Structures are given as C-alpha cells and as structure tokens.
Amino acid sequence: MKLVYLKTKSTFKYLLLILFIFVILNKQAKTLENKILIKVNNEIITTLDISNEIAYLAILNKELLKLEKNQIIEIAKNNLIRNKIKKKELLKYTNEIKIDKNYLKKLVEDTYKPIGFKETNEFILFLEKNGINLKYIENKITINENWRQFVYLKYKNQIKINKEQVIQDVTNEKNKYFQLSEILFDLNNSNLEKKFNLISENIKLNGFKNTALLFSVSDSSDQGGELGWISGKSISKNILNELNNIKVGDFTNPIRTPGGFLILKINDIKEEIKKEDNINNEVDKIINLKINNQLKQFSNLYLKKLEKDSIINEL
Structure with missing residues (x-):
C-alpha cells in the first residue's frame, strides 16, 4: 500500500x-x-x-x-x-x-x-x-x-431562535471562538458528585477523548467529543460564563442541559474582528449553530427514550 x-x-x-x-x-x-x-x-x-x-x-x-x-x-x-x-x-x-x-x-x-x-x-x-x-x-x-x-x-417547529438578538450580538466589534470538546452524560442511578469524580479521574488517566468515548452519550463521542470551532455568540449565556471561567486545556464543571449533564473542554481560543460585509454571513453561521445545538438536545432526549423502551439482552 x-x-x-x-x-x-x-x-x-x-x-x-x-x-x-x-x-x-x-x-x-x-x-x-x-x-x-x-x-x-x-x-x-x-x-x-x-x-x-x-x-x-x-x-x-x-x-x-x-x-x-x-x-x-x-x-x-x-x-x-x-x-x-x-x-x-x-x-x-x-x-x-x-x-x-x-x-x-x-x-x-x-x-x-x-x-x-x-x-x-x-x-x-x-x-x-x-x-x-x-x-x-x-x-x-x-x-x-x-x-x-x-x-x-x-x-x-420546536426550534426557537431570536434572530434580532443574534444580529445585535454580531454587531459587536469582536467575537470569541472556542475550539471545544464535550462529554454529555447521564447519572444512571448515581449522584452527580460521584459521577463527575469518576469522569474527572478517567480524564486524568486516559485523556479527554477516551473519556468521551467511555462516558458520553452524544454522537460526538465517536470523534472523542470534538466539536470544532464554536462562536461564543452561538453559546447560551450560562455555558459561556462557565467557559470564560476556565483556561485553555481545562474543562468545566457539569452543566445541566435538557439532554443530560455537559462537560466542555477548551482546546483553543481565538478572537476575530468582524468586518461589515461579513456580518450577514456570521449571523447565518450562528443561527445554524444554534439550530444544530437545539437539534442535538432533541436527538439525545429522543434516543434516551428509545433506549429505555428497547429490549436489550446480552447473551
């Protein structure tokens, strides 16, 4: 070959x-x-x-x-x-x-x-x-x-996007981008502190990617939880606050979401100054990201329901 x-x-x-x-x-x-x-x-x-x-x-x-x-x-x-x-x-x-x-x-x-x-x-x-x-x-x-x-x-029909708010956010001079990885997990009869400690220890031992493979219920687990570059303006305020409180290479505490508990790791950060002719493109990108984020939550919730209703037997 x-x-x-x-x-x-x-x-x-x-x-x-x-x-x-x-x-x-x-x-x-x-x-x-x-x-x-x-x-x-x-x-x-x-x-x-x-x-x-x-x-x-x-x-x-x-x-x-x-x-x-x-x-x-x-x-x-x-x-x-x-x-x-x-x-x-x-x-x-x-x-x-x-x-x-x-x-x-x-x-x-x-x-x-x-x-x-x-x-x-x-x-x-x-x-x-x-x-x-x-x-x-x-x-x-x-x-x-x-x-x-x-x-x-x-x-x-359940997707909710405030386009006017997105436009207002984009018109700010600078935009911060985060290169992120995620672990989305359920408690499964465990308490949050115990589960988070278990995941944290696995991150130290095996790295974030392998821990995502082991624990994450998100489709991104196949790629070790990697999400790529995400505009800060497409991220909800509570999650953005968590990200702003940690450094590159660190990961957040568990964040409660509709699909479960979310841990985010910052792999890198960059800032860009937006030109006037790029605003419309940026608005479209952020709206698409917000749509995808909401769809991912719906997907995780629905798949979780289907798993509970499925008959799974190990032989």
Missing part, C-alpha cells in the same frame, strides 16, 4: 500501530467463531460486528488504542446498540435507509480527510488491507445522516 498521505513521523507511527492492531483483530475474528453477543429488539450484534466497530473507531480516534481491551469492547458495544436503535426507529417511517450518492461521497471524504488521507482510493486501500469494507463506514454514515434529518423534521 502506498502511504502517500503520511505527513509526519508521528502520523506514520500512528497508522502503523492501527495497521498492526487491525491485523491482530482480524486474525482473531477469523480464528474465533462469529458468535451472537447481544440482541437489540430483533437485531443481533456479533463478535465480528464488535471487531469492525473497534477498527472504525480506531480510525477516527487514535486515543482509543490507549484504553484497556475490555473498555474498547464496551465502547464498541454501546455504539452498535445505539446504531441498531436508530435504524429500527428510522425503518418505521421508510422502507429503505439511503442518501444521495454524491452527498454520501462528500460525507465519506469528511471522515477520512481529517485523519490524513487525501483521496478515496487511498482510504479504500487502507481499509481493505485491514479487512474492513468501505460499505461498513458508508452504512454508519447513512444511518447517522438519516437520523439527523429525521430529528430535524420531527422537532423543527
């Missing part, structure tokens, strides 16, 4: 490590019987499903490889369970879960470009070398994208 996408020694070592682990995983999967491990309603999750999911997650987040084997398996299992629940709910409203081929191609590119691949063929060769089919990743992307569209159609 021609590794033309490798830019640094650290990237090279990381991808070699993934390659080694994938080879081990696939050898184990081939030598062991493909057993049914979990039943989610009428859907099954097998040992091969777990192996493929671990490989997929390792591509997205190199920090995964630092966790213990049982923790990695638990993360893969929880991801697959949520995926099965989403799929079942979507099939109540459509006979086939699909998206436009060109749009799917773009979403696949959005997956592999941030991790160092320049072209689809390079990515496919890397996957095939390690026994992973591109279809597996396309199926996950297709379900998640259909889920996002489903949530939008279901809750779009």
